[in-house]
Amino acid sequence: MNIIFFGAPGAGKGTQAEIVSQKLNIPTISTGAIIRAAIKAGTDMGKSAQSYIEKGNLVPDEVVIGIIKDRLGEDDCRKGFILDGFPRTIPQAEALDRMGIKIDVVLELFVPDDEIVTRMSGRRVCPKCGATYHTKFNPSTAGENCDKCGDVLSIRKDDAPEVVKSRLVVYHNETEPLKEYYGNKGLVRTVVGQEKLEDTTKLTLEALGI
Numbered sequence: 001m002n003i004i005f006f007g008a009p010g011a012g013k014g015t016q017a018e019i020v021s022q023k024l025n026i027p028t029i030s031t032g033a034i035i036r037a038a039i040k041a042g043t044d045m046g047k048s049a050q051s052y053i054e055k056g057n058l059v060p061d062e063v064v065i066g067i068i069k070d071r072l073g074e075d076d077c078r079k080g081f082i083l084d085g086f087p088r089t090i091p092q093a094e095a096l097d098r099m100g101i102k103i104d105v106v107l108e109l110f111v112p113d114d115e116i117v118t119r120m121s122g123r124r125v126c127p128k129c130g131a132t133y134h135t136k137f138n139p140s141t142a143g144e145n146c147d148k149c150g151d152v153l154s155i156r157k158d159d160a161p162e163v164v165k166s167r168l169v170v171y172h173n174e175t176e177p178l179k180e181y182y183g184n185k186g187l188v189r190t191v192v193g194q195e196k197l198e199d200t201t202k203l204t205l206e207a208l209g210i
Helices: 013-024 031-041 044-054 061-072 090-098 113-121 161-175 177-183 197-208
Strands: 002-006 028-030 081-084 105-110 123-125 132-134 188-192
Touching: 002 013, 002 177, 013 028, 013 081, 013 105, 013 197, 028 031, 028 061, 031 044, 031 061, 031 081, 044 061, 061 090, 090 177, 105 177, 105 197, 113 123, 113 161, 161 177, 177 188, 188 197
Parallel strands: 002 081, 002 105, 028 081, 105 188
Antiparallel strands: 123 132
C-alpha cells in the first residue's frame, strides 16, 4: 500500500505514520527527517534548506522532489511506503504523478489551528535519532530523554508559537489545496485527531482498513 499522510504541521502525522509503518512493515519517508539530517550533517542542501525552515517557510520544490525521487527508488519501497510531509504543494503532487508513482490512499489528519499551536508548544524531538514526543499526548517514559537512544530531547525552533502560526498560514495557502487535488481522484480519507493518541490511531487504522 502506497500512502500519503496529509494535514497541518503538528496534527500528528509523523506519530500515526510510524504506527502504520510498523503494522504494515513498510517504510515511512519523512521529508522533514531527511532535511533535518542534512542540516545536522552540514550538507549544501541542508544549509540552503535551514533558512527556509527556521522562518516557517517551505523548502523549494526542486530540492524536496530530488530527495523523494532518490528515496522511492530504494529496495525497501518496493512493497509500499508512507509519505509524511510530501507532497506539500500542487506542483509537488504533479511531479509525483509524473514519476509514475501510484498512490492508494491519502489520509488527512485534521486538527483545528488553535489546538495545533497548543500541541506544538509541547512537542519534543530527539536530535540524535529523530523520534518525536509530546509532554502531554505522547511523553517519553524516560522523561527528558529519548526512549529509543537515550539522548536529551529538545524543542525545535520551528515549534515556537509565532513560527507555528506562520507555518499554518503557509499550510492553508500552499498545502491545503491538495485535499481537492486528491479528492478529485477519490483518494482522500479524513481522520479527526483526538486528544488521546490511541483514539486517533484506532480511527486511522479503520480509515485505512487495516
